[in-house]
Amino acid sequence: MEKYPYNLPRLEVNKELPVYTCQEFRERILDGEYLVIFDGYILKLNSLISNHPGGPLAVFHAVGKDATDEMRAMHPDIVVSERMHRYVVAKYAKDEKGVSFVEDLKLTFSKPTPVDSTVSSEKPIDYEAAQEDYRKLMVFLRDNKFFECNYMHYYKEMFRLACLAFGIFAFILWFGKESTLKVVLSACCASIFWQQAAFCAHDLGHSAVTANRTADTRLGIILGGVFGGLSVGWWKKSHNVHHIVTNQPENDPDIQHLPFFAISPVFVNNLTSTYYEKTLVFDRASEIFVSMQDRLYYIILIFGRFNLYAESWKYLLGKGYVPFRYTEFVSLPIFWMWYLWLLSHLSSWKLMLIHLLVSHGVSSILHIQITLSHFGMPVTSPDPKNETFIARQVRTSMNVDCHPLVDWFHGGLQFQIEHHLFPRLPRHNLRNVRPYVKELCKKHNINYIEEYFIDGNIFVLKKLRETADFVKLYISSSSKS
Numbered sequence: 001m002e003k004y005p006y007n008l009p010r011l012e013v014n015k016e017l018p019v020y021t022c023q024e025f026r027e028r029i030l031d032g033e034y035l036v037i038f039d040g041y042i043l044k045l046n047s048l049i050s051n052h053p054g055g056p057l058a059v060f061h062a063v064g065k066d067a068t069d070e071m072r073a074m075h076p077d078i079v080v081s082e083r084m085h086r087y088v089v090a091k092y093a094k095d096e097k098g099v100s101f102v103e104d105l106k107l108t109f110s111k112p113t114p115v116d117s118t119v120s121s122e123k124p125i126d127y128e129a130a131q132e133d134y135r136k137l138m139v140f141l142r143d144n145k146f147f148e149c150n151y152m153h154y155y156k157e158m159f160r161l162a163c164l165a166f167g168i169f170a171f172i173l174w175f176g177k178e179s180t181l182k183v184v185l186s187a188c189c190a191s192i193f194w195q196q197a198a199f200c201a202h203d204l205g206h207s208a209v210t211a212n213r214t215a216d217t218r219l220g221i222i223l224g225g226v227f228g229g230l231s232v233g234w235w236k237k238s239h240n241v242h243h244i245v246t247n248q249p250e251n252d253p254d255i256q257h258l259p260f261f262a263i264s265p266v267f268v269n270n271l272t273s274t275y276y277e278k279t280l281v282f283d284r285a286s287e288i289f290v291s292m293q294d295r296l297y298y299i300i301l302i303f304g305r306f307n308l309y310a311e312s313w314k315y316l317l318g319k320g321y322v323p324f325r326y327t328e329f330v331s332l333p334i335f336w337m338w339y340l341w342l343l344s345h346l347s348s349w350k351l352m353l354i355h356l357l358v359s360h361g362v363s364s365i366l367h368i369q370i371t372l373s374h375f376g377m378p379v380t381s382p383d384p385k386n387e388t389f390i391a392r393q394v395r396t397s398m399n400v401d402c403h404p405l406v407d408w409f410h411g412g413l414q415f416q417i418e419h420h421l422f423p424r425l426p427r428h429n430l431r432n433v434r435p436y437v438k439e440l441c442k443k444h445n446i447n448y449i450e451e452y453f454i455d456g457n458i459f460v461l462k463k464l465r466e467t468a469d470f471v472k473l474y475i476s477s478s479s480k481s
């Protein structure tokens with residue numbers, strides 16, 4: 001078979017370049033240069049950082065790393081072949097092995113993955129060989145048009161959304177005399193509608209529908225903002241970071257949930273969040289909640305959606321750069337207008353409250369689905385310096401096994417591993433790609449975790465309980481000393 005790279009977009013540089021050794025690369029980073037390795041070239045990204053369309057944090061987390069696979073996975077071809085060359089300043093001497101050279105640099109903007117050699121799989125992984133095969137798989141998928149979106153699938157999604165939207169209104173406005181049952185049915189339609197809309201907004205957020213970032217983001221704002229009351233920009237900001245630094249305790253906002261949850265004992269160490277730019281203090285409230293987190297898991301998730309509304313508004317009203325700020329500003333009030341207008345047709349406060357609580361409570365299914373993908377997976381790596389993109393993404397993600405007939409219910413999140421390896425791959429192709437990924441993981445001894453939905457829940461609860469037990473011990477030992 002042809003050796004990588006072929007039929008992948010190339011970064012071409014037609015000028016003489018200096019060659020930086022690893023030591024020079026490191027020294028320059030310590031001097032304030034934001035250097036990233038892509039395909040053997042060193043890119044200096046100081047001038048890009050503040051106006052990078054994927055946000056500054058995505059770039060910060062690539063500094064000091066060979067981010068070839070991350071960058072290919074997140075960008076359309078044109079960015080690689082026509083935009084990146086401007087930032088190339090040198091070639092990398094490859095005098096040291098590894099994909100991350102920052103483990104000992106103590107950077108403020110990006111923290112390394114903690115090391116834990118007990119996380120290793122039974123047989124050692126040849127990270128480079130796995131990377132080579134991952135890249136070949138990428139070529140195969142491109143050649144066989146897996147990255148092309150079949151719109152027929154989205155027509156079905158639109159039909160499903162239309163039926164659910166009809167249910168939301170019909171049970172209250174059109175189906176005869178008011179009753180608690182009809183209010184509950186309308187609320188259930190609303191929560192399933194929001195769940196399905198969130199799946200589509202997720203695809204759009206990755207530009208995996210039209211492949212045009214502006215068009216997809218606008219459609220995402222309609223689905224997520226107008227129909228769901230959530231800011232797509234806020235979600236994209238944290239989600240892009242989550243994809244680059246999945247399950248890294250100090251960098252990944254998707255696992256930073258103190259005082260309510262800690263998915264690993266490392267969170268007792270008052271870590272610094274590079275996303276929230278603050279210390280994640282493991283205080284008394286954290287001790288109480290985390291020591292009971294396996295029992296509180298579902299209860300807390302019931303209130304998850306209210307937190308998302310608050311985060312969306314905080315983001316839109318904040319001082320930072322917000323793409324499509326005004327469109328988003330208009331979209332969120334429209335959501336509250338139609339939702340409150342609907343509730344205004346109910347005859348009592350009690351029924352309004354039932355609708356609000358049931359619709360938002362049942363929405364917790366989505367939060368369970370989201371957290372299931374990573375909460376049970378390790379935050380530490382046996383060898384972060386050498387662990388390549390594919391090995392890291394598979395180590396930190398879990399799939400949910402299900403019958404194809406219920407794929408719609410899981411919305412693509414069930415193929416979390418494939419999604420993290422190929423974030424721009426259209427959702428409806430994830431199932432077809434799964435056998436190739438499984439085979440690749442098997443060949444390279446990479447642990448591919450896939451559970452049925454109920455087993456996956458049990459798996460996550462067990463992991464949460466392990467950390468809860470650790471915290472109980474930690475509290476009792478610190479109260480004795």
Ligand code: HEM
Binds near residue numbers: 052240
């Ligand atoms: C020379 C370096 C880079 C250039 C010129 C560049 C440019 C761009 C451009 C033009 C987009 C918008 C793509 C679209 O229209 O869909 C984008 C998106 C993105 N970039 Fe970069 N980028 C660079 C480096 C990086 C690095 C180092 C990372 C981190 C691994 C990164 C992560 C992302 C992400 C996550 C997005 C998705 C944004 C979104 O759709 O919300 N980029 N980048």
